[in-house]
Amino acid sequence: MSSLSVYHVSSPEIPNKVLTHLEDIASTLAEQGVRFDRWQTTAKIQPGASQEEVIAAYQEHIDKLMTERGYLTVDVVSLNSDHPQKAELRARFLDEHHYAEDEVRFFVSGRGLYSLHIGDYVYAMLCEKNDLILVPAGTPHWFDMGEHPHFVAIRLSSNPEGRVVDFTGDDIASRFPRLED
Structure with missing residues (x-):
């Protein structure tokens, strides 16, 4: 189940609220300028589906968001616990960072902690699954995919x-809970 835990920076061990x-x-x-939504599809997506098949299943939603926000590219990222570089890939995004553009992810399957x-x-x-952030x-x-990652996500850019x-250099991410597998 999707959940949002809100922490004060001074108390990373206890959330103020959990939704x-x-x-x-x-x-x-939304109060913080972040969009969260759920997308549904009637298309059946089989395990191992190609990038094209995954995108086609959500094409209407993708087209609407691309038009609305001016995104130019769409792709699919998929990672599972068998990936030989899973630890390196996880570590890459565990430090606080930001981008000069929006970060858009739609979880087709699996999960991740933003x-x-x-x-x-x-x-x-x-x-x-079905969450758009x-x-x-x-x-x-920062993003945590867990020690045993499993997700398929559509990315818009x-x-x-x-x-x-662009890493901030702040070690704040190390003080907050990680994704538990």
């Missing part, structure tokens, strides 16, 4: 050459 209802999560994140550092709070958003450009955050990660 599990879509409307509560979406409105709390932790957003906004002001004096950390918003830890556990995204699961849109982290605005410049928002400090406004930069055809790829995003450039």
